[in-house]
């Protein structure tokens with residue numbers, strides 16, 4: 079496939095219809111998308127639903143472990159799954175920059191289709207806009223997801239209670255460090271890959287083991303530190319972490335040293351934080367470790383009563399420090 | 414409100430949390446958005462649902478009759494409504510350009526909130542990304558809508574049958590001409606305003622009058638001509654229009670002359686095309702005319718059997734011409 083995106087691909091005429099048919103719908107094909115209406119029609123299973131949306135503006139568009147297409151699928155599936163929900167459908171809106179190579183578009187939509195298919199969550203409706211050269215950055219993708227929450231599940235960021243256990247599903251910082259290494263052209267001996275993955279299947283196993291999980295959240299922008307601060311604020315509690323218990327890959331720790339980053343503030347795209355009653359923690363941890371995406375799961379701390387809602391950490395050397403909201407310079411455009 | 418969007422507003426830390434709290438959620442406030450989780454949880458009414466998504470990249474962001482905020486609300490409500498559905502909820506993803514004035518953002522989010530409130534369709538979840546200066550164009554908004562389809566309604570673009578009547582809800586070309594006039598700095602004696610409006614209330618009245626409507630579609634990008642060609646293709650039929658019956662405001666017709674545009678190819682944002690059995694046409698037309706957004710509704714033609722799926726038009730002078738897919742240069746970024 080040669081050529082590049084032109085303004086006409088967004089103008090509503092034949093060129094757009096052709097791009098949609100021959101590129102987007104060819105890759106993403108499924109019965110609901112094939113309805114070819116302005117909307118997709120379906121009958122949801124009975125029960126409570128959740129909806130979530132995320133724009134994806136990552137640069138570079140292709141990176142070790144994924145690309146913007148797979149990321150846009152995983153990111154929204156994960157936000158839906160963090161309600162304990164089973165994701166049902168995705169919608170995808172593209173903003174393309176004039177001049178963007180159609181070969182790249184084809185590659186990232188193919189990747190999106192593969193991610194959607196392997197997750198079992200079809201993209202059922204879409205939109206394609208084109209902006210002039212210099213008014214965009216190749217490709218932005220906004221995905222919106224819909225999911226159904228199993229009966230009896232009531233997971234929410236305001237449910238953390240003093241005494242609860244804090245768990246993470248695996249090592250932290252992989253995604254952000256993979257992006258930054260690629261961007262800075264750092265050639266590490268071990269290639270660091272994004273952890274980008276769809277977590278709904280892990281979540282289903284967790285909810286089956288412990289239906290009463292209190293909180294689930296994916297530590298994306300702002301990393302683990304920001305996510306725990308969000309949960310502490312929302313629940314009106316503090317947290318106490320043990321640094322030594324937080325899983326970080328040695329290669330990621332080394333890269334963070336080099337880049338001057340704290341891995342606790344670096345984005346992840348295939349990890350989750352879970353908070354549950356202390357009595358449920360062992361069962362939940364075992365369920366997580368039994369799943370490929372939770373093999374490195376760890377119990378990293380506990381929820382405490384704290385009117386200041388501080389997240390504190392016992393350091394590797396026995397000291398205490400406060401893990402505040404994002405410290406230092408932010409990492410731009412990692413998701 | 415002074416200042417401008419900074420990269421930190423998209424980085425997941427305190428600056429982002431503050432922008433979301435103090436700007437977005439202040440304007441858009443509603444109980445579901447206030448859940449403050451990664452997703453919004455709700456129990457839909459029983460029945461079939463529809464989902465639709467649209468990116469909005471219009472330039473200029475503010476125009477006579479609306480702005481990108483109200484447009485992003487109306488546009489997605491309308492695509493949901495074109496299934497005969499009652500829109501329930503919206504999700505909104507923002508891609509902001511570094512340097513975008515916060516005062517403009519505040520103004521357009523306020524407009525979005527007003528449009529959402531007046532339509533009775535809350536924005537229940539959102540996302541905020543920031544791209545570097547020169548990698549975006551101020552503000553892009555992708556909205557996704559969810560709606561519920563009343564029992565017995567089965568509206569779809571493949572339902573047009575030879576003999577059916579073709580109706581439009583009002584005058585054509587207002588939106589696109591309003592945008593172009595503003596962009597070209599054309600000062601017409603009569604200001605031409607965008608017709609941007611939420612059509613779900615009109616649709617509810619139409620569905621109540623004629624539950625068996627065959628097709629509904631909003632003639633947005635590509636205008637009436639493109640929409641009718643889409644419907645003809647999808648249903649495997651032809652159409653025959655009467656040019657004299659197609660409502661076009663004199664000021665819009667004059668501006669089109671001047672700009673070298675055919676109003677049939679110009680985008681609308683508050684109009685719809687309806688196709689129904691000929692026997693239902695008078696009842697449907699009366700229901701449309703009884704609604705403020707359908708006051709100028711007109712019956713403009715009929716569906717015919719045609720293996721070529723041509724949309725033909727009897728011109729004002731008694732001739733025949735084919736109304737093809739988009740002809741000539743496309744109009745960039747009008748929605």
Ligand SMILES: Nc1ncnc2c1ncn2[C@@H]1O[C@H](COP(=O)(O)OP(=O)(O)OP(=O)(O)O)[C@@H](O)[C@H]1O
Pocket residue numbers: 090098102103106111113114115116117170172202203204205206466467488492633634748
């Ligand atoms: N990138 C895409 N991937 C998959 N399907 C797409 C994509 N873009 C558009 N579609 C599908 O193509 C059809 C036409 O989309 P289009 O955006 O033209 O409709 P619309 O939203 O009614 O028009 P407008 O965007 O001008 O308001 C819809 O069925 C839509 O789901």
Ligand SMILES: Nc1ncnc2c1ncn2[C@@H]1O[C@H](COP(=O)(O)OP(=O)(O)OP(=O)(O)O)[C@@H](O)[C@H]1O
Pocket residue numbers: 131132153157298299413425433437438441446448449450451452505507537538539540541
């Ligand atoms: N522009 C906005 N308008 C309204 N609410 C917003 C907006 N942006 C974000 N929110 C809300 O703020 C909360 C946090 O959103 P955020 O995007 O940080 O979560 P996330 O999607 O889990 O993280 P990430 O986008 O990094 O994956 C959510 O409840 C979301 O609905």
Ligand SMILES: [Mg+2]
Pocket residue numbers: 132153154157298451
């Ligand atoms: Mg997210």
Ligand SMILES: [Mg+2]
Pocket residue numbers: 156157160295296297298451
């Ligand atoms: Mg999240």
Ligand SMILES: [Mg+2]
Pocket residue numbers: 204205206466467468
């Ligand atoms: Mg669209």
Ligand SMILES: [Mg+2]
Pocket residue numbers: 116467488489492633
């Ligand atoms: Mg639309």
Ligand SMILES: [Mg+2]
Pocket residue numbers: 116491492495630631632633
């Ligand atoms: Mg439409």
Ligand SMILES: [Mg+2]
Pocket residue numbers: 131132133539540541
């Ligand atoms: Mg988000």
